Amino acid sequence: xxxxxxxxxxxxxxxxxxxxxxxxxxxxxxxxxxxxxxxxxxxxxxxxxxxxxxxxxxxxxxxxxxxxxxxxxxxxxxxxxxxxxxxxxxxxxxxxxxxxxxxxxxxxxxxxxxxxxxxxxxxxxxxxxxxxxxxxxxxxxxxxxxxxxxxxxxxxxxxxxxxxxxxxxxxxxxxxxxxxxxxx
Numbered sequence: 001x002x003x004x005x006x007x008x009x010x011x012x013x014x015x016x017x018x019x020x021x022x023x024x025x026x027x028x029x030x031x032x033x034x035x036x037x038x039x040x041x042x043x044x045x046x047x048x049x050x051x052x053x054x055x056x057x058x059x060x061x062x063x064x065x066x067x068x069x070x071x072x073x074x075x076x077x078x079x080x081x082x083x084x085x086x087x088x089x090x091x092x093x094x095x096x097x098x099x100x101x102x103x104x105x106x107x108x109x110x111x112x113x114x115x116x117x118x119x120x121x122x123x124x125x126x127x128x129x130x131x132x133x134x135x136x137x138x139x140x141x142x143x144x145x146x147x148x149x150x151x152x153x154x155x156x157x158x159x160x161x162x163x164x165x166x167x168x169x170x171x172x173x174x175x176x177x178x179x180x181x182x183x184x
Contacts, residue, residue: 022150024146024150024151024152025129025149025150025151025152026129026152027102027129027130027131027132027151027152028101028129028131029131030062030101030102030131032061032062033061033062033063034062034063034101034102035062035063035064035065035099035100035101035102036057036062036063036064036065036100036101036102036103036104036131037064037065037066037067037094037095037097037100037102037103037104038050038053038054038057038064038065038066038067038070038103038104038105038106038159038160039067039070039087039090039091039094039103039104039105039106040067040069040070040071040072040081040082040087040090040105040106040107040160041081041087041088041090041091041105041111041112041115041134041137041138041141042080042081042087042105042107042108042109042110042111042112042136042137042138043079043080043081043107043108043109043110043111043137044071044072044073044074044078044079044080044081044082044109045070045071045081045106045107045160046160047071049107049160049162049165050066050070050071050106050159050160052160052165053106053158053159053160053161053164053165054066054159056159056164056165056168057104057159059172064104064159065100067090067091067093067094068086068090068093069081069082069086069087069089069090070090070106072086079109079110079111080110080111080114081106081109081111084111084114084115084118085115085118087111087112087115088115088116088118088119089118091103091115091119091141092119092120092123092124095124095127095130095132096123096124096126096127098127100130101130101131102130102131102132102133103130103131103132103133104131104132104133104134104158104159105133105134105138105141105158105159106158106159106160106161107136107158107159107160107161108134108135108136108137108138108158108161109136109137110137111137112137112138112139112140112141113137113140116140116141116144119144121144121148121149124148124149125148125149129149129151131153131154132145132151132153132154133153133154133156133157133158134153134154134155134156134158135155135156135157135158136158138158139155141153142155
């Protein structure tokens with residue numbers, strides 16, 4: 001007799017209806033006087049751009065504080081704002097600091113995905129929700145905040161990014177831009 005090959009396992013039946021995603025937790029809104037930490041999880045930040053960004057945040061009645069390694073540059077890879085461990089530690093310490101209400105990234109670039117697994121997400125979860133802002137390379141962190149903390153974050157302007165600084169300078173000179181044409 002010829003042996004009969006085993007029957008392959010039956011694939012699982014797909015669900016008949018999709019289940020809704022678990023809603024993400026939204027952090028509290030920032031108020032005047034809120035303390036915001038500025039960190040550099042990706043690329044290096046020129047000091048003059050950082051200082052200008054911090055001044056803009058102060059003009060919004062926020063109290064910015066720069067992370068300890070925000071101005072670092074990696075010795076071997078100059079496109080990184082310091083070693084992966086230092087960038088991860090800055091993010092974690094800013095998040096876990098009870099006096100900090102928000103964490104704003106200084107800029108994007110490249111590198112946040114290199115340090116995402118070095119962060120103690122359990123400690124950050126225990127610290128509770130806060131505002132987190134950034135875009136570009138910071139998208140890797142937005143994903144981690146959603147998946148690991150169940151937290152909604154803001155894909156928004158970074159404190160030392162050229163577009164943010166340029167727009168803020170324009171608003172200071174010309175006033176807020178109108179969202180609709182003026183009617184005279």
